[in-house]
Amino acid sequence: MNTTVTLEAIREARARIATHIHRTPVLTCASLDRMAGAQLFFKCENLQKTGSFKIRGATNAVLSLDEAEATRGVVTHSSGNHAAALARAASQRGIPSWIVMPSNAPKAKVRAVEGYGGQVTFCEPTIASRESTAAQIIERIGAVMIHPYNNDRIIAGQGTAALELLEEVPGLDVVMAPVSGGGLLSGTAIASKAMRPQARVIGAEPKNADDAYRSLQSGKLEPLAQAHTMADGLRAGLCERTLGILRERVDEIVVVTEEEIVAAMRHVWERMKIIVEPSSAVAFAAVLKSPAAAGKHVGILLSGGNVDLEQLPFAAATGEPRSKLVARAHGAACDRGES
Amino acid sequence: MNTTVTLEAIREARARIATHIHRTPVLTCASLDRMAGAQLFFKCENLQKTGSFKIRGATNAVLSLDEAEATRGVVTHSSGNHAAALARAASQRGIPSWIVMPSNAPKAKVRAVEGYGGQVTFCEPTIASRESTAAQIIERIGAVMIHPYNNDRIIAGQGTAALELLEEVPGLDVVMAPVSGGGLLSGTAIASKAMRPQARVIGAEPKNADDAYRSLQSGKLEPLAQAHTMADGLRAGLCERTLGILRERVDEIVVVTEEEIVAAMRHVWERMKIIVEPSSAVAFAAVLKSPAAAGKHVGILLSGGNVDLEQLPFAAATGEPRSKLVARAHGAACDRGES
Numbered sequence: 075m076n077t078t079v080t081l082e083a084i085r086e087a088r089a090r091i092a093t094h095i096h097r098t099p100v101l102t103c104a105s106l107d108r109m110a111g112a113q114l115f116f117k118c119e120n121l122q123k124t125g126s127f128k129i130r131g132a133t134n135a136v137l138s139l140d141e142a143e144a145t146r147g148v149v150t151h152s153s154g155n156h157a158a159a160l161a162r163a164a165s166q167r168g169i170p171s172w173i174v175m176p177s178n179a180p181k182a183k184v185r186a187v188e189g190y191g192g193q194v195t196f197c198e199p200t201i202a203s204r205e206s207t208a209a210q211i212i213e214r215i216g217a218v219m220i221h222p223y224n225n226d227r228i229i230a231g232q233g234t235a236a237l238e239l240l241e242e243v244p245g246l247d248v249v250m251a252p253v254s255g256g257g258l259l260s261g262t263a264i265a266s267k268a269m270r271p272q273a274r275v276i277g278a279e280p281k282n283a284d285d286a287y288r289s290l291q292s293g294k295l296e297p298l299a300q301a302h303t304m305a306d307g308l309r310a311g312l313c314e315r316t317l318g319i320l321r322e323r324v325d326e327i328v329v330v331t332e333e334e335i336v337a338a339m340r341h342v343w344e345r346m347k348i349i350v351e352p353s354s355a356v357a358f359a360a361v362l363k364s365p366a367a368a369g370k371h372v373g374i375l376l377s378g379g380n381v382d383l384e385q386l387p388f389a390a391a392t393g394e395p396r397s398k399l400v401a402r403a404h405g406a407a408c409d410r411g412e413s
Numbered sequence: 414m415n416t417t418v419t420l421e422a423i424r425e426a427r428a429r430i431a432t433h434i435h436r437t438p439v440l441t442c443a444s445l446d447r448m449a450g451a452q453l454f455f456k457c458e459n460l461q462k463t464g465s466f467k468i469r470g471a472t473n474a475v476l477s478l479d480e481a482e483a484t485r486g487v488v489t490h491s492s493g494n495h496a497a498a499l500a501r502a503a504s505q506r507g508i509p510s511w512i513v514m515p516s517n518a519p520k521a522k523v524r525a526v527e528g529y530g531g532q533v534t535f536c537e538p539t540i541a542s543r544e545s546t547a548a549q550i551i552e553r554i555g556a557v558m559i560h561p562y563n564n565d566r567i568i569a570g571q572g573t574a575a576l577e578l579l580e581e582v583p584g585l586d587v588v589m590a591p592v593s594g595g596g597l598l599s600g601t602a603i604a605s606k607a608m609r610p611q612a613r614v615i616g617a618e619p620k621n622a623d624d625a626y627r628s629l630q631s632g633k634l635e636p637l638a639q640a641h642t643m644a645d646g647l648r649a650g651l652c653e654r655t656l657g658i659l660r661e662r663v664d665e666i667v668v669v670t671e672e673e674i675v676a677a678m679r680h681v682w683e684r685m686k687i688i689v690e691p692s693s694a695v696a697f698a699a700v701l702k703s704p705a706a707a708g709k710h711v712g713i714l715l716s717g718g719n720v721d722l723e724q725l726p727f728a729a730a731t732g733e734p735r736s737k738l739v740a741r742a743h744g745a746a747c748d749r750g751e752s
Contacts, residue, residue, distance in 0.1 A: 099438040099440075101438075101460065120686045121440065121685070121686055123443070125686055340722065343722060344722065347459045347460055347464055347688040347689075347719075348460070348687050349686040349687060349688060350686075379686030380686075383679065383682060383725070383727045388723060
């Protein structure tokens with residue numbers, strides 16, 4: 075499947091959503107530049123409304139509905155940033171939203187969705203249960219499904235972050251974004267290759283959830299059996315739509331270990347003084363190990379900043395071995411629904 | 414003692430330091446606005462080079478030295494943000510710096526100073542030892558003392574943050590900054606009252622280190638016997654120079670409790686996704702309790718973001734009572750030199 079998403083669609087999305095979101099700052103940091111041996115430009119979607127770039131796509135999708143669709147409301151299944159983003163986008167338009175969340179979703183995320191006016195329906199923590207619960211709501215209420223990435227309006231919305239980045243820093247040699255379902259990376263690649271064809275577009279992915287890496291190698295959708303990564307925003311797999319876009323426009327996927335994610339996250343917190351979630355740290359971790367970034371002007375999409383302050387992956391200074399630290403961080407992120 | 418610091422001096426300082434520092438972003442946050450019942454504009458000096466506004470004054474002071482003075486190098490005593498700032502400012506001019514630090518200073522801060530090329534001399538952790546050790550260096554080497562706040566060039570430099578804030582948001586009704594020795598609040602008050610005379614200038618201070626509050630009440634320097642506050646950047650007391658400036662230009666000092674500091678810090682981390690140190694949270698805590706801020710356009714100087722990620726004042730979700738949380742946070746901040 076190819077896409078109808080073009081730079082023009084991304085520009086239209088930007089015009090549509092501009093008054094509803096932050097134009098996030100592009101920050102630089104001399105000490106991280108030295109660490110990477112490159113000149114880095116961080117597009118700070120962690121400072122975006124709802125704490126992640128997801129509000130861009132969700133707002134574009136909701137505002138693109140015609141009146142008849144809009145009055146039916148919207149539905150999605152998500153335990154993460156897309157859930158809160160869709161609830162807020164719907165609330166801004168004054169239409170209802172139904173959010174299917176697994177019964178073990180972190181309470182903070184449930185509260186965030188409810189705070190934005192979303193109506194939460196709990197389901198079993200399996201993909202099958204999520205999909206059937208959402209299907210029931212669609213059948214019963216007629217609400218419009220807004221998939222977190224298998225949706226051209228979502229992809230166009232996510233592309234507005236790279237559009238803003240390239241307008242502000244036109245001379246980038248490399249653009250780096252994390253990849254999960256591929257919505258952000260698709261939008262980023264479409265915007266980047268249209269605005270700056272010579273820029274290399276690189277996806278960053280946890281080694282423990284590397285379906286995009288494998289799918290781009292083989293040329294077909296490779297299954298994501300398990301996703302034991304602390305990067306809780308990167309546990310989904312590509313779909314045909316996003317794979318098609320990435321195959322045409324992404325030059326490389328760089329995979330990083332859990333240890334590299336923690337180290338990169340800590341560098342960003344300590345040096346830039348901003349809160350990024352592990353999924354964002356994945357992109358910076360990839361820069362640190364990628365030969366393609368060395369000596370270059372590199373744009374990095376920091377995707378979000380939603381973390382649980384009581385479950386941070388930074389060990390106290392107890393001489394705890396590194397491997398244990400990572401195991402704990404991993405457990406904290408994967409299992410925090412149970413805590 | 415009155416001051417020679419004028420808006421013109423602050424403008425000159427800005428021109429002098431502009432290429433050496435970040436023009437930090439002014440961020441807004443709808444949920445903190447709702448919490449405060451006001452429209453808030455955060456000047457993010459936590460995102461400044463060296464992690465605090467101190468680099469503004471230090472750079473202005475160092476660049477203002479004539480050649481003969483500069484070749485002698487600079488000296489200060491500080492265990493905090495001014496130490497790193499002065500070391501970096503000196504290094505940028507290519508002159509030596511001697512930083513007197515107490516023997517129990519956090520290792521991270523010592524490393525930061527050394528990383529910027531500062532030559533660290535340890536002393537006993539008392540004010541008397543700090544001053545005599547610095548005096549010996551001045552006598553032996555002839556280095557120029559750069560006091561962290563009892564210095565007009567420092568005050569003019571610190572005032573550049575408010576200058577930038579008011580240029581970007583001219584219609585502020587209230588400008589809020591934390592106060593310790595009074596360098597930042599002095600510069601802020603001079604810039605604000607010159608650029609926007611109708612704006613109310615408010616200082617924010619920990620109740621546990623409230624010498625500025627008491628000094629502005631009595632009209633004379635009140636001693637700061639103890640400073641048991643987690644806001645480690647706010648443990649110094651005013652001097653005659655800063656008291657004179659504040660008496661003429663500051664409308665009010667608002668004091669906040671340790672509990673209020675932790676709560677405000679947590680709100681900023683969770684909602685704005687930026688790392689602020691407790692001293693910065695003091696200013697936001699004051700906004701939350703100040704009737705003068707209600708319904709107004711309020712500028713807030715977020716002074717810095719240097720925290721120890723292994724000693725954060727956020728309790729794990731253990732049902733630990735609030736008072737214990739604060740006690741631990743307090744201990745962590747006050748005692749971390751020993752850890």
